[in-house]
Amino acid sequence: MVNEILNKLSVKPLILSPMAGYSDMPFRLLCRNMGSALSITEFVSTEAIFRNSKKTIDMLRYNDNERPVVFQVFGSRPDVIVESCKKILELSPNGIDLNLGCSVKKVASKGAGSALLKNPELVKKIAKAMVKNLPVPVSAKIRLGWNSQNKNYIEIGKILEGEGFWAVAVHGRTAKMTYTQPADWEPIGELKSKLEIKVFGNGDIKSYEEAQEKMKKYNLDGIYIGRAAMGNPWIFSGQKIENLSFTERLPTIVEHMKLMDIFYGKPYGIINFRKHLLKYLKGIQFSKKMKNEIIEITNIEDLKEALLNFNNLLENG
Numbered sequence: 608m609v610n611e612i613l614n615k616l617s618v619k620p621l622i623l624s625p626m627a628g629y630s631d632m633p634f635r636l637l638c639r640n641m642g643s644a645l646s647i648t649e650f651v652s653t654e655a656i657f658r659n660s661k662k663t664i665d666m667l668r669y670n671d672n673e674r675p676v677v678f679q680v681f682g683s684r685p686d687v688i689v690e691s692c693k694k695i696l697e698l699s700p701n702g703i704d705l706n707l708g709c710s711v712k713k714v715a716s717k718g719a720g721s722a723l724l725k726n727p728e729l730v731k732k733i734a735k736a737m738v739k740n741l742p743v744p745v746s747a748k749i750r751l752g753w754n755s756q757n758k759n760y761i762e763i764g765k766i767l768e769g770e771g772f773w774a775v776a777v778h779g780r781t782a783k784m785t786y787t788q789p790a791d792w793e794p795i796g797e798l799k800s801k802l803e804i805k806v807f808g809n810g811d812i813k814s815y816e817e818a819q820e821k822m823k824k825y826n827l828d829g830i831y832i833g834r835a836a837m838g839n840p841w842i843f844s845g846q847k848i849e850n851l852s853f854t855e856r857l858p859t860i861v862e863h864m865k866l867m868d869i870f871y872g873k874p875y876g877i878i879n880f881r882k883h884l885l886k887y888l889k890g891i892q893f894s895k896k897m898k899n900e901i902i903e904i905t906n907i908e909d910l911k912e913a914l915l916n917f918n919n920l921l922e923n924g
């Protein structure tokens with residue numbers, strides 16, 4: 608059980624926050640090896656699973672070394688959510704996480720993700736149905752509310768706890784807040800003080816130290832780290848990226864690239880790796896021409912060679 612596994616850890620967990628388009632098996636495994644305490648998949652549509660979409664079910668592929676593995680789902684129809692979760696339980700995840708935080712139009716306009724925060728009655732119905740029908744631990748990821756006039760995180764947290772969810776992760780923004788406004792951690796601490804179940808905090812964490820500081824300040828059970836892990840899986844290990852030379856970073860980058868190549872096949876693995884590569888190269892000085900050359904490579908061997916050459920250039924000034 609996920610809860611018991613986390614309880615056995617000697618430190619409170621840092622966890623890779625689910626991110627569509629990023630939290631696939633390769634990146635999760637890499638972060639897990641660096642110290643992320645569990646793997647949560649990018650969210651998948653329960654409506655798509657209900658229709659047996661192979662593409663969606665494929666997004667749930669994981670490596671056994673990632674365990675505990677939690678599948679994150681979104682949807683708004685209790686019966687569809689339950690039936691879809693039953694289907695994907697055949698893939699043996701350690702838990703299911705319900706998304707109550709996504710604010711993108713495609714999801715929220717259909718009443719799912721953060722739009723559910725506007726409908727606590729429906730949240731209760733979904734939570735009840737999930738706990739009653741699913742033989743695995745169920746958790747949720749929420750926001751503070753729909754907008755600043757409707758911050759109902761306490762109400763939602765209490766509902767989820769009351770229905771038997773084992774944990775709730777809180778992104779310290781409302782659905783209507785943009786990323787340019789800083790996440791608010793005080794409400795996350797407040798929710799923690801009002802619930803017995805695990806409460807994880809999330810929003811704008813930039814370093815391992817900041818995660819520890821927030822965890823302590825707000826007495827949290829763990830921290831989710833999202834964007835700051837892009838191009839910096841070392842964040843989970845406590846190693847400071849600024850102290851790692853490119854030579855020291857290279858084995859991890861190459862490992863990521865190999866995992867992508869195997870996971871997605873040729874040439875998509877390397878094409879899908881580009882967005883990660885850009886993050887890995889962020890802050891490193893080199894010509895635009897060279898950057899473009901590296902980014903356009905679609906073959907793993909060529910890319911490896913280009914990165915090694917690039918590293919030699921950096922090393923030799």
Ligand SMILES: Cc1cc2nc3c(=O)[nH]c(=O)nc-3n(C[C@H](O)[C@H](O)[C@H](O)COP(=O)(O)O)c2cc1C
Nearest residue numbers: 624625626627649650748778810811812832833834
């Ligand atoms: C590209 C991207 C994709 C995301 N996809 C998901 C998702 O599938 N499920 C989810 O719960 N949150 C998703 N989020 C939100 C993040 O998990 C996290 O809550 C948010 O980015 C704030 O944390 P951070 O400041 O550490 O990035 C996504 C965020 C980004 C930037």
